[in-house]
Amino acid sequence: MSFTEGFKNTDPEYAAIIENFLQEAANEKAVALPDRTRHLAIVAALLGCQGLEAFRVEVPQALAAGVNPVELKEVVYQATDYLGLGRVLPFINVMNEALEAAGVELPLEGQATVTSETRLEAGNGVQIEAFGEGMRETWKSCPPERVTVNRWLAANCFGDYYTRGGLTLAEREMVTFCYIAAQGGCDPQATAHAAGNMGVGNSKEFMYAVVHQMLPFIGYPRSLNALSCIDAAAKAQ
Known part of the structure; x- marks a missing residue:
């Protein structure tokens, strides 16, 4: 299922613009991200911007791109810290529906370490x-x-x-930046977590590439703010 499945017949020109730009973003070579990393960022961005219907489409694509069920769940679980249970709960339900439809037996193996x-x-x-x-x-x-x-x-x-398993610290900091940048209005925290990303080895160039992949889903204003936060964090290093 594509992101334009529901309107490609009623809005063909708009659907073409969307599909073409999604492909352009996926193929952007400025700093190319591995497919799995790109989809981790998109999943986190959709949580942040509350794009539930797009998330429903994205989950099977993320699984097909190499994001495994444990990793997917960890991205959704961790979003609770930054978005709150009130905003994450609908995504938990959609995620579990998608995993069961893909034949994944739930619950998964526990990842707690503390x-x-x-x-x-x-x-x-x-x-x-x-x-x-x-x-x-x-x-x-x-x-x-x-x-x-x-x-x-x-x-x-x-x-x-x-401290949970499933994702590295660098991956957890990356998705945290995505949640914060995508929800908007939290620039001091976005700057702090841009610095945190750099502290665990995610370079400024890498973070720019992450924003490139979020942009089709969160829009230009929040993406430009995210780039400014990355710049501010890099300047303070």
């Missing part, structure tokens, strides 16, 4: 790896009113999700 006792320390370790020593135990050095959220960031955002 316990309730270790999640805080393990999550903080990931924060430090991506963002540096300034992130060490920030819940102990912050103003009293920020203690709870800073502790949750380490234990829940990074401990419960980033």
